[in-house]
Amino acid sequence: MTESHIAIGIDSVCLFFMSKNNVLVSGNQLIWWPKGNPPQDRTIIKADVKTVSMSLYIPMVIVSIIGIIMAIILIVINNKFDYRRIIQHSHPSCNNLILLGNILCLLATIPLGFNTKLVNIYHFKS
Numbered sequence: 001m002t003e004s005h006i007a008i009g010i011d012s013v014c015l016f017f018m019s020k021n022n023v024l025v026s027g028n029q030l031i032w033w034p035k036g037n038p039p040q041d042r043t044i045i046k047a048d049v050k051t052v053s054m055s056l057y058i059p060m061v062i063v064s065i066i067g068i069i070m071a072i073i074l075i076v077i078n079n080k081f082d083y084r085r086i087i088q089h090s091h092p093s094c095n096n097l098i099l100l101g102n103i104l105c106l107l108a109t110i111p112l113g114f115n116t117k118l119v120n121i122y123h124f125k126s
Contacts, residue, residue, distance in 0.1 A: 049121075050116070051115055051116055052115060060113060064109045067106045071100075079096075
C-alpha cells in the first residue's frame with residue numbers, strides 16, 4: 001500500500017492511493033477510477049494502417065477508368081467540332097479545363113485507394 005500526503009494552502013488535503021485496489025481515498029470519500037486506473041496525462045498516438053477492401057476498390061477503379069475515357073472522348077469531340085456554333089457558345093476552353101480537372105480527380109482514386117496490405121510496412125515508417 002502506497003500513501004502520499006499533499007498540503008495545499010492553510011487547509012491540508014490528504015490523498016491516499018491504495019495500489020492493490022486502484023482506489024484514491026480523499027478524506028472519508030472513495031474515488032473509483034473507470035477501468036480501475038487513473039486517467040492518463042497525455043494523448044497516446046498509435047500508428048494504424050487503414051485499408052479498403054478489394055471488392056470496393058476494383059469497381060471504383062473501373063468506374064474511374066470509364067469516367068477518364070468518357071472525359072477524353074468529350075475533349076476530342078469538343079476540339080473536333082469547335083467550329084460549330086453551339087460549341088463556340090459553350091466556351092470550349094472552360095469545358096476542356098473542367099474535363100482535365102475531372103480526369104485528375106479520377107486518376108487520384110487509383111493510388112489513394114490502393115490496398116496498403118500489399119505494400120511492405122517499412123514504406124510507412126518515417
